Amino acid sequence: MHEQDIAVRLERLEHRLRRRNLLAASMFALGASLALIGTSVATPDADVVPEIRTYKLTVLDSEGRTRVQIAEDASDIARNSRATGMTIYDAQGDERGGIGTMANGSAVMALDAPVGVGYKVRDRAGMRVAPDGTAVITALSNEGSFAASLVAQGNQGRLELSRKDSARGEISTRVLTFDSDSTKVEKVP
Incomplete structure (x- = not known):
């Protein structure tokens, strides 16, 4: 193989690796965000008061x-x-x-x-x-x-x-x- 072919192939692999790393980081951030949102929304006692008194x-x-x-x-x-x-x-x-x-x-x-x-x-x-x-x-x-x-x-x-x-x-x-x-x-x- 030529040095030039190896350099091109290496550059393509590095580019793919950067894209996969960026995608993995994005998925992690999305998952963490959904988990945080889920804990604040899914709390059963959110905005619950023990008693309402009215006429x-x-x-x-x-x-x-x-x-x-x-x-x-x-x-x-x-x-x-x-x-x-x-x-x-x-x-x-x-x-x-x-x-x-x-x-x-x-x-x-x-x-x-x-x-x-x-x-x-x-x-x-x-x-x-x-x-x-x-x-x-x-x-x-x-x-x-x-x-x-x-x-x-x-x-x-x-x-x-x-x-x-x-x-x-x-x-x-x-x-x-x-x-x-x-x-x-x-x-x-």
């Missing part, structure tokens, strides 16, 4: 509308009993349900119909556990009457199925228990 927590959607609120009812609220819990709102800002505890000792969960659908009182499905432990699951019709209720009280349960007859001004309710099956008819108030 009201409001969650907004991307348009700035209230969608969930955790709070206590105002003292002048028009409910059977003042509630503390979570209220869920639809995209129009109307209450659509909630879960909470009541000042009378009950625990409740309710789902509401949209505004303008059916009877003016929008409650449609609910669950309640009374202070004495009685549990009730109800479904209300769009006409505002109870359509179905499942009641667990004491050591027994009952199923109540109702139908409103507006023409007659009556509500018929069939009551099923373990030992009986009866129907009662009442005038619509």
